[in-house]
Amino acid sequence: MAEPFELIGFRYSVYTRIVRIALIETGTDASYLEVDPFSDSPALERFTPLGLVPVLRHGDFTLTETAAILRYLARVTGTDRLMPRDPRALARMEQVMGVADTSLYWPLVRQVFSHGFFAPQMGEPYDPEQVTAGLEAGRNGLRLLDGIAEEGLVLRGDAMTLADLHLAPMIDYFTRVAAGAEMLASHPALSAWWSGMAGSPLLLASEPFPDVPRP
Ligand SMILES: N[C@@H](CCC(=O)N[C@@H](CS)C(=O)NCC(=O)O)C(=O)O
Structure with a gap:
């Protein structure tokens, strides 16, 4: 068995x-x-x-x-x-996952999302300055990923890899805060990737806040 x-x-x-x-x-x-x-x-x-x-x-x-x-x-x-055979595409996939962990999770999720969406939603104390700090701290990681999306080896929209799966929930949380959505919109290639991912059945099926409308 x-x-x-x-x-x-x-x-x-x-x-x-x-x-x-x-x-x-x-x-x-x-x-x-x-x-x-x-x-x-x-x-x-x-x-x-x-x-x-x-x-x-x-x-x-x-x-x-x-x-x-x-x-x-x-x-x-x-x-x-989900794992490209091409060595450069595979390396980019690994890079995106690493950047998400080291340079995006804390600022986008634990600062912007936690203080701009989660804590207010849950009636918990929050600090609006953490949103500002997270937007600033996430800037370079987003710029890097925008370049990777533009290059097109991964984050392509037509061939999903582990990089899409790793990044999408973080961007989903980040863009629930209006300032996060605005910042993402200033990265054209990453935004184009996200607009293809945003309503995907994968994200809909795993929605953590089904009763809370997105901003
Ligand atoms: N490097 C870990 C990070 C996991 C992680 O940070 N999980 C968070 C929830 S999203 C957690 O358990 N946090 C509890 C805490 O910080 O005490 C991984 O890739 O799985």
Whole structure:
């Protein structure tokens, strides 16, 4: 019998959503365990000492780090089309995933989205200066990705790779804040990519705020 998959995640976590859409795109059925890493990190300790979601389990194999999980899913399901064969396209895919992690997640998601959308929505305290700081801190990463989208090896719209899956939920959250949507609009190639991704069934099926209209 095939070994079962289990995703341990949190409904509002952007990284959990990346794995969710990768599960859909690779046609992988997985059970789901909800754990809020911000309030219940002891529950995560039996899976990871880092206290972060997502965690993917496949039988007795436990994996963390979203980029590693995506590559594993692509390989183990034989969804080779998500990892380009061309060495330069593959390198660009890896680059986009790395830039998203190191230069976009914190400013776009934890600063702009968390303080400009999530906390106000949840009635939690927030700091509007974090939105301004995040917009500034995310500027160079967005400029870099705009150049990559313009080059066209990945983020093409016609051939999805792991880079699309990794980036889309972050841009989705970022553009729920009007100032984020405005900043994205000043990057023409990245905006063109995003306008093709924005209403995709993958994102609709994994929508974390189904009852809240987008700005
Ligand atoms: N490098 C990790 C990052 C995961 C991550 O930062 N997850 C967030 C939720 S989106 C988390 O669990 N945060 C809990 C915390 O910061 O305490 C990955 O790629 O999976």
